[in-house]
Amino acid sequence: MQFGRVIGQVIATQKTGKTTGLRLLIVEGLDESLQSTGKCITSVDTVNARHDDIVLVCSSSSARMTAQTKGVAADNAIVGIVESVSAGKKNSYRR
Amino acid sequence: MQFGRVIGQVIATQKTGKTTGLRLLIVEGLDESLQSTGKCITSVDTVNARHDDIVLVCSSSSARMTAQTKGVAADNAIVGIVESVSAGKKNSYRR
Amino acid sequence: MQFGRVIGQVIATQKTGKTTGLRLLIVEGLDESLQSTGKCITSVDTVNARHDDIVLVCSSSSARMTAQTKGVAADNAIVGIVESVSAGKKNSYRR
Amino acid sequence: MQFGRVIGQVIATQKTGKTTGLRLLIVEGLDESLQSTGKCITSVDTVNARHDDIVLVCSSSSARMTAQTKGVAADNAIVGIVESVSAGKKNSYRR
Amino acid sequence: MQFGRVIGQVIATQKTGKTTGLRLLIVEGLDESLQSTGKCITSVDTVNARHDDIVLVCSSSSARMTAQTKGVAADNAIVGIVESVSAGKKNSYRR
Numbered sequence: 001m002q003f004g005r006v007i008g009q010v011i012a013t014q015k016t017g018k019t020t021g022l023r024l025l026i027v028e029g030l031d032e033s034l035q036s037t038g039k040c041i042t043s044v045d046t047v048n049a050r051h052d053d054i055v056l057v058c059s060s061s062s063a064r065m066t067a068q069t070k071g072v073a074a075d076n077a078i079v080g081i082v083e084s085v086s087a088g089k090k091n092s093y094r095r
Numbered sequence: 096m097q098f099g100r101v102i103g104q105v106i107a108t109q110k111t112g113k114t115t116g117l118r119l120l121i122v123e124g125l126d127e128s129l130q131s132t133g134k135c136i137t138s139v140d141t142v143n144a145r146h147d148d149i150v151l152v153c154s155s156s157s158a159r160m161t162a163q164t165k166g167v168a169a170d171n172a173i174v175g176i177v178e179s180v181s182a183g184k185k186n187s188y189r190r
Numbered sequence: 191m192q193f194g195r196v197i198g199q200v201i202a203t204q205k206t207g208k209t210t211g212l213r214l215l216i217v218e219g220l221d222e223s224l225q226s227t228g229k230c231i232t233s234v235d236t237v238n239a240r241h242d243d244i245v246l247v248c249s250s251s252s253a254r255m256t257a258q259t260k261g262v263a264a265d266n267a268i269v270g271i272v273e274s275v276s277a278g279k280k281n282s283y284r285r
Numbered sequence: 286m287q288f289g290r291v292i293g294q295v296i297a298t299q300k301t302g303k304t305t306g307l308r309l310l311i312v313e314g315l316d317e318s319l320q321s322t323g324k325c326i327t328s329v330d331t332v333n334a335r336h337d338d339i340v341l342v343c344s345s346s347s348a349r350m351t352a353q354t355k356g357v358a359a360d361n362a363i364v365g366i367v368e369s370v371s372a373g374k375k376n377s378y379r380r
Numbered sequence: 381m382q383f384g385r386v387i388g389q390v391i392a393t394q395k396t397g398k399t400t401g402l403r404l405l406i407v408e409g410l411d412e413s414l415q416s417t418g419k420c421i422t423s424v425d426t427v428n429a430r431h432d433d434i435v436l437v438c439s440s441s442s443a444r445m446t447a448q449t450k451g452v453a454a455d456n457a458i459v460g461i462v463e464s465v466s467a468g469k470k471n472s473y474r475r
Contacts, residue, residue, distance in 0.1 A: 008182030012175035080297035087293030103277030107270035135222040198467030202460035365392035372388030
């Protein structure tokens with residue numbers, strides 16, 4: 001999984017692959033220090049994430065392993081909201 | 096998923112993997128500001144996308160989760176037409 | 191899918207994963223203008239591609255969605271021969 | 286698989302995809318000489334790895350092939366603790 | 381698939397995902413001219429490859445399509461030993 005920050009939303013029409021009704025959020029990738037990687041992805045939200053939330057994004061076929069994304073044409077999904085990150089002594093985050 | 100813009104079409108013969116009859120479009124990758132990433136992919140169209148449409152492309156095995164691509168040798172597919180994008184205040188798009 | 195040009199062949203022995211009997215070709219990656227990307231892959235041929243043919247290569251689990259590659263340890267496969275490419279006005283190819 | 290070093294831990298709430306109860310560790314990628322690649326990933330732990338352990342990380346759908354990650358929304362998992370690495374004469378590691 | 385050269389071995393303990401008993405080899409990636417790409421991966425051996433052998437490595441879920449790797453947490457596997465490579469006139473290899 002990778003870290004990300006919710007920065008926007010996408011509205012799409014004429015959707016296929018059972019994506020109708022799912023929220024599509026724009027997530028800015030973050031490294032382990034929660035600094036931006038400069039890359040964004042469009043992700044299906046399965047946790048009711050809000051703007052600016054630090055989230056966990058799961059990619060590939062594993063993105064379909066949630067109740068909301070089963071059988072869905074989603075190549076990644078937000079599967080958790082990050083509460084805290086502790087990496088050594090210098091990097092830490094608490095929501 | 097990633098954003099893309101439809102810029103062309105591919106005709107192929109001697110196709111295998113149940114791709115016969117499917118439209119193959121050339122999609123220019125776009126970032127979250129809908130600026131070109133400089134990379135293009137060839138994608139199966141499942142939404143009747145037109146030239147210049149801003150679309151959502153789904154990759155990997157999830158590309159097979161539409162009625163048209165089930166069991167098909169497609170490693171990515173156009174699964175939606177983007178209606179609007181809102182990322183913070185500065186980036187926005189409305190079809 | 192991505193474009194490629196057939197530039198060579200690989201003979202392997204002691205193969206596992208039901209790849210015995212399948213042709214393995216070396217494919218030079220091409221961009222949407224059919225210019226070399228500088229990257230080559232070894233691909234299972236499912237369309238009887240010939241040397242110099244412009245082909246479509248399908249990656250990941252979708253490469254197993256052909257009659258020849260079902261259940262085979264192939265992470266990509268040639269699934270079509272490109273007849274024509276039209277991207278805007280400047281890029282076009284006809285076989 | 287790739288090598289990594291456990292450098293931290295992530296606590297997430299509102300998790301979906303059956304990830305509840307699983308340990309999420311931050312793993313710094315290592316090359317074959319066990320030097321840092323500069324890239325970190327968040328990985329599900331299936332071997333009770335400890336801080337500073339050199340581990341093996343498995344990606345993509347294969348990450349779900351353990352008892353703990355079956356059907357779980359995990360795109361990678363720690364599946365082994367490295368005991369020794371021998372690459373030629375110059376690179377070697379013993380735990 | 382990609383080419384590689386066997387350059388070392390990994391011993392891991394506390395393995396999960398049915399990898400117990402499988403040989404894990406370090407494989408240096410090679411391009412189509414069999415020159416090093418500078419990247420190594422750790423791969424499950426299914427062909428009894430020896431040190432310095434030129435091998436074919438299969439990635440992603442297709443790595444599980446061998447008798448030895450079925451249901452195993454292996455994201456890539458050595459599935460063949462390269463006997464010869466012919467790419468145009470200038471690149472050729474015979475074991």
